[in-house]
Amino acid sequence: MQNVTSLELARDCEAVQIPHGAPVTLPKGTPVDITQTLGGTFTVHAQGGLYRIAGKDADALGLEPPAEEKKASAGPVDVDEKEVWEILRSCYDPEIPVNIVDLGLVYDLALDKLPSGHTRVNVKMTLTAPGCGMGGVIAGDAQQKILARDGVEEANVEVVWDPPWHQSMISEQGRRVLGLE
16 A cells, blocks of 8 residues: 655646546645555545646646656667567556556557658557546557657557456456455
């Protein structure tokens, strides 16, 4: 279990309401409890609900934003599939303290060389429930993190529903974190 940190927002802050996925602005001075800080984003409890705050807005929480800048290369750089899997392990559902890979949400990963010599990464993933409004947010987070990898020119993250997700897809590591073993 993670520690909860209570504070007030230092400025107006963009957030995404969980689980609906609706963008909102939390006003300066709003009391928040940080409940999860994984993958460079923050899950906070405020105004009776849960919200996801992007790493770029860490200063509103009095924190340093995570450093995520795309490295520019002079020429093509090889992209290793294992590295992309590790990038995906840095993406989290804001309500669950297990990354999307260990949660069993990533169904497929494919790398294609482009004529430029750079790489296109294609990911097929699902969500724990079809009605989850956070799907676009989680897929967008994965896409942005993949695009930040040197040598990646394109990243496509598609949310699919077949096969439907179920708990048996959670890895052994994920099951330990969730206390299912």
